[in-house]
Amino acid sequence: MPKNCNFIEKLRGVGLRPTKQRINMCEVLFNREKTFHFTINDLVKMISEKMNQKISLATVYNTVHAFEKKGYLKEISIDSHKSYFDTNTSSHHHFFDEDTNELIDCDESDIDKINIRKNIPGKKINSVEVLIRVASDNQNQK
Amino acid sequence: MPKNCNFIEKLRGVGLRPTKQRINMCEVLFNREKTFHFTINDLVKMISEKMNQKISLATVYNTVHAFEKKGYLKEISIDSHKSYFDTNTSSHHHFFDEDTNELIDCDESDIDKINIRKNIPGKKINSVEVLIRVASDNQNQK
DNA sequence: AATCTACATTATAATAATTCTAAACTGTTG
DNA sequence: CAACAGTTTAGAATTATTATAATGTAGATT
Ligand SMILES: [Mn+2]
Ligand SMILES: [Mn+2]
Ligand SMILES: [Zn+2]
Ligand SMILES: [Zn+2]
Numbered sequence: 001m002p003k004n005c006n007f008i009e010k011l012r013g014v015g016l017r018p019t020k021q022r023i024n025m026c027e028v029l030f031n032r033e034k035t036f037h038f039t040i041n042d043l044v045k046m047i048s049e050k051m052n053q054k055i056s057l058a059t060v061y062n063t064v065h066a067f068e069k070k071g072y073l074k075e076i077s078i079d080s081h082k083s084y085f086d087t088n089t090s091s092h093h094h095f096f097d098e099d100t101n102e103l104i105d106c107d108e109s110d111i112d113k114i115n116i117r118k119n120i121p122g123k124k125i126n127s128v129e130v131l132i133r134v135a136s137d138n139q140n141q142k
Numbered sequence: 143m144p145k146n147c148n149f150i151e152k153l154r155g156v157g158l159r160p161t162k163q164r165i166n167m168c169e170v171l172f173n174r175e176k177t178f179h180f181t182i183n184d185l186v187k188m189i190s191e192k193m194n195q196k197i198s199l200a201t202v203y204n205t206v207h208a209f210e211k212k213g214y215l216k217e218i219s220i221d222s223h224k225s226y227f228d229t230n231t232s233s234h235h236h237f238f239d240e241d242t243n244e245l246i247d248c249d250e251s252d253i254d255k256i257n258i259r260k261n262i263p264g265k266k267i268n269s270v271e272v273l274i275r276v277a278s279d280n281q282n283q284k
Numbered sequence: 285a286a287t288c289t290a291c292a293t294t295a296t297a298a299t300a301a302t303t304c305t306a307a308a309c310t311g312t313t314g
Numbered sequence: 315c316a317a318c319a320g321t322t323t324a325g326a327a328t329t330a331t332t333a334t335a336a337t338g339t340a341g342a343t344t
Contacts (some may be wrong), residue, residue: 016342019292040330054296060332063292079217080225080301113164114197116274118252120237124279130272132258134265159311161321182301198323203302205321222330 007031019060024051025124029073035088037076043085053065062098076103078131093130106130149173151186158213163201164188166193171215177230184207185227218245220273234264249271 007026008018016022018069038046040060047055066087067073076084077098084103093106114128149168150160158164180188182202189197206227211216218226220238226245235248256270259279 017291019339054167058332059293059306061286063283075221077219077221080222083222097262097265098268099265100167102264106260110258112254112257112259114272115254116252117254118248120239120276122279123239123241123276124281126275126277127242128272128274130256130270132270133150133268135268135313137264137266152291163322197324200303200324201322279330 003050010072013094014067016070021047021055021062024055025060025063025067026051029067029087037084037086039082039084078103091127093131093132095132095134098135106132120127152214156214158208158212159182163189163197164205166197167202167205167209171229177228178228179228181226208214220245222224231272233269235274237274237276240275240277 007023008032010020010026010030011018020065023041026048028043028050030126042062043064044055044057047060065071068075068085071089073085073087074089076086076094078084082101086103088105092108093111095104097104111130114130116125116128119125149165149172152168152172153160153164166189170185170192185206186197186199186202189202206215208228210217210234212231213231215227215229218228218236220226224243228245230247234250237246237248238244239246253272256272258267258270261267266276
């Protein structure tokens with residue numbers, strides 16, 4: 001199985017030119033078993049390590065936003081100071097570990113389907129997502 | 143029923159000095175029928191109008207964060223560019239209208255209780271909140 | 285293959301949001 | 315009222331993000 005070719009086609013498919021930076025970014029983001037969550041800073045480090053050279057911060061922002069617009073990434077905002085991107089772009093729920101600042105996907109089976117009884121007139125529902133904040137359980141530690 | 147006295151006591155009760163700025167802020171935030179959602183910018187405008195004079199932006203930030211820490215306010219983050227505060231500090235769900243950028247509370251009765259089947263070892267659940275993004279329904283408009 | 289052109293990358297500057305600083309001010313205590 | 319600690323303030327500093335404009339490159343055209 002070829003490596004980059006997939007990403008070249010993937011990029012071409014949505015009208016993005018397969019540049020060196022974008023292909024590297026694709027490999028860092030999508031060439032793995034499982035989806036994951038990252039911050040812009042995480043990503044800059046990962047790409048620089050992979051490429052063994054600097055990548056412009058502006059390019060990382062531009063490309064992340066391009067990928068987001070094309071549906072390759074989605075943003076998950078925890079609070080005004082903590083924003084993550086997710087390579088899992090399906091609609092899904094999250095645990096957020098307030099001790100480690102780690103974002104963890106919920107499986108489909110972890111939560112019952114959410115039933116919304118109210119609807120806003122003239123509006124349709126685009127997404128329904130749950131955020132479950134967890135933290136270390138210190139009540140039985142004395 | 144007295145007006146400010148309530149707020150003076152409220153502030154004292156959590157160890158905050160009842161300064162002019164804080165009392166004004168309390169009146170803007172809590173002296174109303176219903177809870178509401180606001181941004182820092184909204185609030186600065188509301189306070190300046192009420193006080194008929196400038197209030198330092200740093201004071202608004204400081205005081206909002208003091209109130210947040212004391213449990214008078216909670217932050218609701220929509221995405222990295224849209225952060226709101228809520229005078230309803232109970233755990234509750236929201237609709238977010240992507241057309242108007244308006245945040246709307248869900249009533250208790252609008253959503254069934256959410257049942258989480260998974261748990262993270264050693265962690266307890268602090269909150270479970272749902273965000274329902276809605277937008278204008280243009281599919282039957284032709 | 286050389287040329288062309290639109291798009292992409294880059295370093296850097298600009299902007300926006302938030303926080304810090306240090307001086308002046310004010311609520312509280314005695 | 316004196317004294318102190320906490321608060322407000324204007325403005326500076328910091329951080330995150332976006333804009334700019336020169337340079338580089340992918341892909342098409344010859
Ligand atoms: Mn905050
Ligand atoms: Mn964004
Ligand atoms: Zn996820
Ligand atoms: Zn609310």
